[in-house]
């Protein structure tokens with residue numbers, strides 16, 4: 001994803017980024033099977049994921065997540081790091097499941113949720129681990145817009161096109177001003193997850 005971002009950022013002129021998943025998943029987050037097989041590398045793995053969140057959060061171009069399917073864990077935090085998220089209205093869940101799988105979050109990840117969500121919404125989503133369908137996710141402010149299945153991508157692209165002209169260093173500076181604390185925490189190396197039975201949330 002860093003390579004793709006390098007590619008997008010290298011182009012001159014108006015530009016925006018729209019991300020989408022495949023099939024019924026936008027992203028279900030960290031690969032827990034990989035984590036289980038590499039207990040010595042979990043801190044490094046989570047640190048890399050957090051660096052990606054930080055990069056997206058202050059990207060000098062507009063970013064829109066087209067959530068055409070399930071958006072869980074690190075996939076949901078990735079969606080929160082975009083400027084905007086459009087979610088399929090009738091199928092698919094948005095969920096921060098750390099509490100239900102007994103896994104704690106690294107400080108940067110919690111700071112990202114706190115920076116992008118209203119305080120009560122962040123609290124509710126993080127402490128309940130509930131699965132939200134599109135309408136509920138919109139009500140809570142976890143996403144910005146819902147759309148029918150075949151309109152999720154076009155709605156995201158339409159928004160992106162309309163703001164592509166804002167791309168540039170000023171946009172990156174504004175986002176950095178808004179999210180400096182979260183970015184600082186996200187850039188801190190994650191510690192304490194290596195060789196634990198509960199790998200990550």
Ligand SMILES: CC(C)(COP(=O)([O-])OP(=O)(O)OC[C@H]1O[C@@H](n2cnc3c(N)ncnc32)[C@H](O)[C@@H]1OP(=O)(O)O)[C@@H](O)C(=O)NCCC(=O)NCCSC(=O)C[C@@H](O)C[N+](C)(C)C
Nearest residue numbers: 028029030049070072073074090091092093109133200201
């Ligand atoms: C996403 C998931 C639930 C999808 O399961 P599925 O494929 O079995 O679900 P489905 O068929 O799409 O839906 C199940 C049912 O739910 C219904 N449904 C689906 N969406 C709906 C909706 N919005 N409203 C009502 N019903 C809905 C479906 O129609 C269906 O109903 P039916 O069974 O009667 O057919 C399943 O794959 C799953 O639990 N995956 C694991 C996800 C997970 O826990 N990820 C977290 C990993 S940890 C992680 O990421 C770490 C990270 O947070 C830490 N850090 C940030 C620091 C890096």
